Amino acid sequence: MPIIINQEKTQFHLTNGKVSYIINKLKNGHLGHLYFGKALRIDEDYSHFQITDVPTGASCHTYVDDPAFSLETVKQEYPVYGTSDFREPALSIRQENGSHITDFKLVSYKVTSGKKELRELPSTFVNEEKEASTLELVLEDTILNAELTLIYTIFEEHSIITRSAKLKNNSDQAFSIERMMSASIDFPTKDLIMTQLSGTWARERHIHKRKLEPGIQAISSLRGASSHHHNPFMSLQTMDATEHQGEVYGFNLVYSGNFLAQVEVDHYEQSRVSVGIHPTRFEWNLSKDEVYESPEVVMTYSDQGLNGMSQSFHKFYQEHLIAPYWRNRNRPILINNWEATYFDFNEEKLVSFAKRAKELGIELFVLDDGWFGQRNDDTTSLGDWGEDRSKLPEGLESLSAKVRETGLEFGLWFEPEMVSPNSELNREYPDWAIGTPGRERSYGRNQFVLDFTRKEIVDYIYEKMSDIIERTQLSYIKWDMNRNITEAYSRGLAVHQQDEFFHRYLLGVYDLYKRLTTNYPHVLFESCAGGGGRFDPGMFRYAPQAWASDDTDAMERLKIQYGSSLVYPLYSIGSHVSAVPNHQTLRSTPLETRANVAYFGTFGYELNPQELSQEEEDMVKAQISNYKTYRHLIRTGEFYRLQSPFESNETAWMVVSQDRSEALVGWYKVLATPNNRKEQTVRLKGLIENASYQIEGLNRPYYGDELMNRGIPLTTEFNGVNASKAERGGDFQSNVYYLKIEK
Ligand code: DGJ
Numbered sequence: 175m176p177i178i179i180n181q182e183k184t185q186f187h188l189t190n191g192k193v194s195y196i197i198n199k200l201k202n203g204h205l206g207h208l209y210f211g212k213a214l215r216i217d218e219d220y221s222h223f224q225i226t227d228v229p230t231g232a233s234c235h236t237y238v239d240d241p242a243f244s245l246e247t248v249k250q251e252y253p254v255y256g257t258s259d260f261r262e263p264a265l266s267i268r269q270e271n272g273s274h275i276t277d278f279k280l281v282s283y284k285v286t287s288g289k290k291e292l293r294e295l296p297s298t299f300v301n302e303e304k305e306a307s308t309l310e311l312v313l314e315d316t317i318l319n320a321e322l323t324l325i326y327t328i329f330e331e332h333s334i335i336t337r338s339a340k341l342k343n344n345s346d347q348a349f350s351i352e353r354m355m356s357a358s359i360d361f362p363t364k365d366l367i368m369t370q371l372s373g374t375w376a377r378e379r380h381i382h383k384r385k386l387e388p389g390i391q392a393i394s395s396l397r398g399a400s401s402h403h404h405n406p407f408m409s410l411q412t413m414d415a416t417e418h419q420g421e422v423y424g425f426n427l428v429y430s431g432n433f434l435a436q437v438e439v440d441h442y443e444q445s446r447v448s449v450g451i452h453p454t455r456f457e458w459n460l461s462k463d464e465v466y467e468s469p470e471v472v473m474t475y476s477d478q479g480l481n482g483m484s485q486s487f488h489k490f491y492q493e494h495l496i497a498p499y500w501r502n503r504n505r506p507i508l509i510n511n512w513e514a515t516y517f518d519f520n521e522e523k524l525v526s527f528a529k530r531a532k533e534l535g536i537e538l539f540v541l542d543d544g545w546f547g548q549r550n551d552d553t554t555s556l557g558d559w560g561e562d563r564s565k566l567p568e569g570l571e572s573l574s575a576k577v578r579e580t581g582l583e584f585g586l587w588f589e590p591e592m593v594s595p596n597s598e599l600n601r602e603y604p605d606w607a608i609g610t611p612g613r614e615r616s617y618g619r620n621q622f623v624l625d626f627t628r629k630e631i632v633d634y635i636y637e638k639m640s641d642i643i644e645r646t647q648l649s650y651i652k653w654d655m656n657r658n659i660t661e662a663y664s665r666g667l668a669v670h671q672q673d674e675f676f677h678r679y680l681l682g683v684y685d686l687y688k689r690l691t692t693n694y695p696h697v698l699f700e701s702c703a704g705g706g707g708r709f710d711p712g713m714f715r716y717a718p719q720a721w722a723s724d725d726t727d728a729m730e731r732l733k734i735q736y737g738s739s740l741v742y743p744l745y746s747i748g749s750h751v752s753a754v755p756n757h758q759t760l761r762s763t764p765l766e767t768r769a770n771v772a773y774f775g776t777f778g779y780e781l782n783p784q785e786l787s788q789e790e791e792d793m794v795k796a797q798i799s800n801y802k803t804y805r806h807l808i809r810t811g812e813f814y815r816l817q818s819p820f821e822s823n824e825t826a827w828m829v830v831s832q833d834r835s836e837a838l839v840g841w842y843k844v845l846a847t848p849n850n851r852k853e854q855t856v857r858l859k860g861l862i863e864n865a866s867y868q869i870e871g872l873n874r875p876y877y878g879d880e881l882m883n884r885g886i887p888l889t890t891e892f893n894g895v896n897a898s899k900a901e902r903g904g905d906f907q908s909n910v911y912y913l914k915i916e917k
Contacts, residue, residue: 176328177285177307178216184280185220186309188326189213192333193475195326196220197251197311201243202236203279205251205311205324207360210335210423212477224249234258247442249360252278252313252324252339261438261446262390264339264358266453268350269318278313278322285309289327289336294681296428296715297470298327298336298494305330305494319345320460332490338470343460350670351458355434355450356427357471364388364443365413369480370435371405371737376725376758378402378706379737381820386410386445392436394452398623398659398676399703400430400710407741408435408449415479417815418859422476424483425449426741428495429469430712431680432456455662457673472711480740481859485812488743492810495711496746499695500718504805505745506537506583506698507777507798508650513726513752514782517544517551520565525576530783532580534791535798538650538778539577540585545570547597553620556592557599559638574646585650585698586642590635590686592621592656606631610663618657619704626682627675628666636689643694651690653717655703680712687716700748700776709738719748719776726752726780727759728771729844729906732819735774736827744829745809749775751797753782763906765790769797770840770908774808774827777801804838804912807831811838814859823847830860834878835915837861841888842908850893855885867913875916886911 178187184199185208196208198221208223226242233244235258245259255263256275267276288303300306306329313322323340337357343349364386370393371379384391393404400406406427414420425447427433432452439445449471458466472490476482492501509531511519519541528539547555548562555562561570574584593600593607600607600622607622609615615622624631642648662675691699699717701708705724713720720742723734731749738747749772754762772778779794786794807829816826819842828839841856861867861878868875869886876886890896892903902909 176330177309179283179285180219183219183221186283186311187214187216187220188309188328188335189216190328190330190332193328193335195328195335196223198224199280200248200250201240204245205280205313207249207251210359210361210473211421211475247444249362249444250358252322252358253360253446254278261440262436262448263353264355264448264450265322266351266353267318267320268352270347270349274352276315276318278315280311281314282312283310284312292338292467292470294684295467295469296684296712297338298428298472298490300329300494301498318349319343319347320349329490329494333475333486334490335473336470337473339468340465341460342465343462346462348459348461351460351466353453353456354458354466354468355448356468357425357447357449357473359447361410361445361447364439364445366410366445367413367415368437369409369411369740371407371740373402373737375402375704375707376723377730378709378723378734379405379740380733381737381740381818385413386437386439388439388441388443390436390438392434394432394434394436396432396452396454398431398662398679399655399708400433400712401658402703402705402707405741406433406435406710408437408447409480409483409740410437410445410447411480417481417818418479420477420479422480422483424474424476424487424741426472426487426711427469428472428711428715429680430683430708430710432676451677455673455676458677459671459674469712481815484740484815487741488813491711491714491746492743495714496718497691497695497716500698504809505719505776506650507535507801508538508540508585509536509779509783510540510542510652510750512542513757513780517549519544521568521573521576524573525580527783528577528580528582531779532582534783534794535802536582536779536783538583538585540587540650540652541573542587542652543589543654545586547594554594554596556589556594556621557597557624559588559635559642570642570646574648578647583649584646585652586646586648587652587654588639589654589656590639591624591626591683593624594621605665608659608662608664610661611665613661616660618660621657623657623659625664625666625679626686627664627678628682632682632686636686639690640693643690643697648697650698650700652700652702652721653687655708657704684712684716691716702748706734706738709742714742714746719746721748722775725758726750727756727761728763728768729761730759731771732825732842732844735771736815736819736825739813739815739827744774744811744813745776747775748778750778750780751794752780753785764908765793767842767906767908769793770910771842773801773804773838773910774829774840777805777808800912807836807838812860816856816859819844826856828858828860834860834862834865837867837913839886839911839913840908841911843891843906845905846891846903846907848894850891854888854891856888857885858882861913862915866916868916870912872911881913
């Protein structure tokens, strides 16, 4: 049993041989945090992990005769503010008398096999009960008459612990939750480096690192979406940790809205990690018998650097987050018409586009924005989910049938949460768009956001989408979301509930996703928010893949995909080959390089297949056939980052099959370097040392130890004198190597 309880000392040790997490009951009945890290042997007692001797008189303390017991210094599991701890709390509750003081004491606990999913929020799950054990710690505040449950799950096969919290009001007096973190952990040191994934539209999830300093360091979103700007992920690593060595702690919030991930370093150099819904514009009113549940945090510990952390997240999400229907299925190679046509298409054009795509080996045709209402640009028709007969005179059924006759599956774009001011929907229901009565609304891409806190609106959109799914025998939906929420207010909520708005909005989004994916499990959803503006585990629970960025430039994509891979599995990263000059950067990169980057994701095309030259067509056919050979590796393999685009002109990464018999390596160089006589190799990872690997395109086999210690030899680069021998030349060069063990 991976949860060991010392009843006498009231200590709880979650361990599975990979990770240990230890909690105890403090002298005052609150919960103390003793340890999170590499698995420890089972010891009788870990009380000595809590050091309580502080300089007498330096802190406020709980007991008159014990100045050493101070909440200011003791490591806690779910701290509150105002009773001698002056740091940012996990929980804050405003009571009817205006007080915020609470006193939750441990009253009971329960260990069960398996794990329950959260009621209304996306969360990780077990496939069989034996895969995990769950500890519930129940605390009570007897004055408030409320029950707080902290829920921890440890998984047998993963260096992962999940956490969430639940609060129930048992009294007749209502109260308001003002802040309720999903996890809080007090680390005993500040000697840690924080890594975050930050950026903006078209530059999502770039890696940023900083050394912890006294005070608060945080990332957050207040946009109503997890955002392009900061991903709901944070890691802390020891000062000596690197990509492949050393200790790393990762935190990822399973939530798609406003969040906060912060570390507060105090005056004794302890670091408090807090992860959860952002307390700004958050409040939740609880009346008698009502329960509020926080989102879940996935926490991982790695002693093999950042790459070890990533492999833990990847494997865990493949098995315990992404819908089981898609786990063992290859997903179709798609072509999307967006960058090829934008709003300018008709049935004839699309069908000939699809026929051509089929000849290339593509498997799914996706019709993007512009098929509904009278949408010839982005100023109109969102919400009018009926086909535009001027473009599709015979309707969507006819288009879908014709596409499917070519042998391709049919997919469609929706932006379910939005309404254009200029739309039938807005004219009929002008109060469905979010806005504060009596005030102007701000614009974003000429559109407003529908009030998804209101069930009748979610129901209406569900009916529209399910009708189209059935009419067109849809295989795929790209669910877009192109603006953030402003003037947040719902006409469906009481005055005192207006700060529940942002969370209730997300509950509406999840409800729609859940209904659609439950009733149409075979429809593949790809989430999108103006590219990667909602690229988070909350979305991945329903949509196994997400459009990583509107930036399809291969060089930009190196950073975006490399950054995304810190947390998210390759097979969740939507990546396409697009035309050049690239529409976001106007850069022209070789077609080979564009595919070599896109292979390390879900793979597809975003260009007009009718505009390819004969040479390009042959290349595209070969690329598609290659991906069909590789894609089981992308879906199930282990990913290794080898060289970072954030640190040099070159990038390298690879994916290795679980049995180490096959691998795919990608190597990329942004700018050519003149007079370069450097021995060019890339050192690989994860192979079997004494196995001999055949590498496609190279004329001799290599042993695993040679490839890992000396490296794979790169093809010769043009360096100013060797034009006749060079296999590569110019900027934006790349190579992909497919390795297979020799029988
Ligand atoms: C933003 C998406 O990220 C694009 O791929 C495309 O679908 C457009 N929206 C359509 O409006």
